Amino acid sequence: KGLRDTEHQRASPIPSQFSQEERVTMKESLKGAIQIPTVSFSPGEFNTTALAEFGEYIHKVFPTVFRTSFIQHEVVGEYSHLFTVQGSDPSLQPYMLLAHIDVVPAPDQGWEVPPFSGLERDGFIYGRGTLDNKNSVMAILQALELLLIRNYIPRRSFFIALGHDEEVSGAHGAQKISALLQARGVQLAFIVDEGSFILDGFIPSLKKPFAMVSVSEKGSLDLMLEVNKTPGHSSAPPKETSIGILAAAVSRLEQTPMPNMFGSGPLKMTLQQLANEFSFPANVIFNNLWLFWPLVSRLMEREDITNALVRTTTAVTMFNAGIKVNVIPPVAQATVNFRIHPAQTVQEVLKLAKDIVVDDRVQFHVLESFEPLPVSPSDDQALGYQLIRQTIQSVFPEINIVAPGICIAQTDSRHYTNLTTGIYRFNPLYLQPQDFRGIHGINERISVQAYETQVKFIFEFIQNADTEQRPVSHLHEL
Numbered sequence: 001k002g003l004r005d006t007e008h009q010r011a012s013p014i015p016s017q018f019s020q021e022e023r024v025t026m027k028e029s030l031k032g033a034i035q036i037p038t039v040s041f042s043p044g045e046f047n048t049t050a051l052a053e054f055g056e057y058i059h060k061v062f063p064t065v066f067r068t069s070f071i072q073h074e075v076v077g078e079y080s081h082l083f084t085v086q087g088s089d090p091s092l093q094p095y096m097l098l099a100h101i102d103v104v105p106a107p108d109q110g111w112e113v114p115p116f117s118g119l120e121r122d123g124f125i126y127g128r129g130t131l132d133n134k135n136s137v138m139a140i141l142q143a144l145e146l147l148l149i150r151n152y153i154p155r156r157s158f159f160i161a162l163g164h165d166e167e168v169s170g171a172h173g174a175q176k177i178s179a180l181l182q183a184r185g186v187q188l189a190f191i192v193d194e195g196s197f198i199l200d201g202f203i204p205s206l207k208k209p210f211a212m213v214s215v216s217e218k219g220s221l222d223l224m225l226e227v228n229k230t231p232g233h234s235s236a237p238p239k240e241t242s243i244g245i246l247a248a249a250v251s252r253l254e255q256t257p258m259p260n261m262f263g264s265g266p267l268k269m270t271l272q273q274l275a276n277e278f279s280f281p282a283n284v285i286f287n288n289l290w291l292f293w294p295l296v297s298r299l300m301e302r303e304d305i306t307n308a309l310v311r312t313t314t315a316v317t318m319f320n321a322g323i324k325v326n327v328i329p330p331v332a333q334a335t336v337n338f339r340i341h342p343a344q345t346v347q348e349v350l351k352l353a354k355d356i357v358v359d360d361r362v363q364f365h366v367l368e369s370f371e372p373l374p375v376s377p378s379d380d381q382a383l384g385y386q387l388i389r390q391t392i393q394s395v396f397p398e399i400n401i402v403a404p405g406i407c408i409a410q411t412d413s414r415h416y417t418n419l420t421t422g423i424y425r426f427n428p429l430y431l432q433p434q435d436f437r438g439i440h441g442i443n444e445r446i447s448v449q450a451y452e453t454q455v456k457f458i459f460e461f462i463q464n465a466d467t468e469q470r471p472v473s474h475l476h477e478l
C-alpha cells in the first residue's frame with residue numbers, strides 16, 4: 001500500500017486555520033488579480049493582453065498547484081484554464097468547481113477607488129471582479145494551494161474550470177472545456193458554480209439571512225425589433241416614423257409584463273423552507289401558500305429582484321435610430337433582453353412578445369437564445385447539494401436555513417448540462433441588496449474577512465467531498 005492509501009485513512013480532516021502570513025498572502029493575491037483588467041467587451045472581443053497576463057499570474061501565486069504531479073493543467077480556447085486533480089480512488093465519480101476570470105467593463109465614474117486598483121479600504125477590497133467572479137477563481141486555487149502545502153491528497157478526482165468569456169456567452173471558454181470533457185467521456189457527480197449567496201435583506205419581512213443554493217437558472221432571449229420606412233425630407237413627415245412605431249412597440253412590451261409564473265419552479269420550494277423564519281402573520285401565509293398564493297405572488301412583484309423570480313423579465317437594453325436631424329429615419333432597431341422563467345420556453349416567450357406588439361410593420365430577429373436550465377436535485381441523495389449544505393453548516397454555523405432557489409442571471413454552468421444533472425450555484429458569501437448593486441455596477445467590493453471565509457469554505461468542501469459516506473442531511477431543523 002502506497003502513501004496515498006495511508007493518507008486516506010487519515011482520521012481527522014486538516015483544520016481550516018490559516019496563519020497570519022497566509023492570510024496576508026491570500027488577500028494580496030486577490031488584489032493582484034483584480035489589478036489585471038480581464039474585461040470582456042462583446043462576444044469574441046476581450047482584453048487578450050490581460051487574459052494572457054492572468055494566466056502567468058496564477059502560475060506565480062499558486063506555484064504548488066502547478067508543480068503537483070497529480071494535477072494536470074491545460075489552457076483551453078487560448079485563455080481558459082482546466083485543472084484535472086487526479087484523486088486516488090477511481091471508484092468515486094469526479095466533480096467540478098467552476099469560476100470565470102473575465103469581468104464586465106468598469107468605467108471609473110462613480111467609483112470610490114479606481115475599479116482595477118484592488119485597493120483596500122476599511123477592511124474591504126474594492127474592484128471589478130471582487131464578487132463576480134475573481135473571488136471564486138482565486139479562492140478555489142488558493143484553497144487547493146493551501147491543502148497541497150499541507151500534503152493533502154484527494155481521494156475523489158475533481159476538475160477546476162476557469163472560463164475567460166463567461167460575461168459574453170462562454171462560447172470560447174466554457175463551451176470548449178465542456179466539449180473537451182465530453183470527448184474524454186467524463187461524467188460528473190455535480191458542478192458548483194457562482195450564481196447565489198447567503199442572502200441578507202432581500203425579503204423585507206425575513207429577518208435572518210439564509211443560504212440559497214440555486215438549482216436552476218433562467219434562460220434568455222435577445223430579440224431585435226426593427227422597423228423600416230422610406231427616408232425623406234423631415235419638412236413633410238409621414239404620420240409615424242420608424243422611430244415612433246418602434247418606440248410604441250417597445251413601450252407596449254415594457255407595459256405588458258410576461259405572465260406571473262409563481263407556483264411553478266423552484267421558488268415554491270424556497271419559500272416553503274423559509275416559512276417558519278417569518279414572524280406572525282407572514283409565517284402563517286407562507287405555510288399556507290395553497291391559500292395565499294395570489295397574495296404572495298403579488299407581493300413578489302413589488303420589488304425588481306423578487307419580480308425577477310416570478311416571471312420572464314423584459315429589459316429594453318439598446319435603441320438605435322436616426323441619421324440626421326432633418327432626415328426621416330430609414331431604420332429603427334431596438335434590442336430586448338428577456339430572462340426566461342424556468343417554467344417557460346424560448347418559443348413561448350417569442351410568441352408572447354409578438355402577441356403583445358401586434359404590429360406587422362415591426363420585424364422580429366432572434367439574436368441569441370438559451371432555454372432555462374433543468375432543476376437539479378436537492379433531496380437527501382443529491383451529493384453536491386448535501387455537500388454544500390454540510391459545508392455551510394460547518395463554516396456558517398449561524399445560518400439555519402439552506403434552501404434551493406433559482407439564479408436570475410446566467411452562468412457558465414449552462415454549458416455543462418451534458419456532463420451532469422447536478423448543477424449548483426452558490427458563493428459562500430453574505431450578500432445584501434447594496435452588494436448586489438455592485439455586481440456589474442459601481443463600487444463592487446468584498447470584505448477581507450469574507451474572502452478568507454470563502455477560501456475556508458472551499459478548503460473544507462474539497463475535504464468533505466472525499467468523505468466515504470454521503471453527508472447526513474437535515475442537520476438543521478427546517
Ligand SMILES: CCCCCCCC/C=C\CCCCCCCC(=O)N[C@@H](CC(N)=O)C(=O)O
Nearest residue numbers: 166167168169194195196202270305409410411
Ligand atoms: C426568495 C429569495 C430572494 C432571492 C433574491 C435573489 C438575489 C440575487 C442573488 C444573486 C444573483 C447574483 C447573480 C450573480 C451571477 C452573475 C452572472 C452573470 O453576470 N451572468 C451574465 C452572463 C451572461 N452574459 O450571460 C448575465 O448576463 O446573466
Ligand SMILES: [Zn+2]
Nearest residue numbers: 132133166194
Ligand atoms: Zn459571473
Ligand SMILES: [Zn+2]
Nearest residue numbers: 104132167440
Ligand atoms: Zn457577471
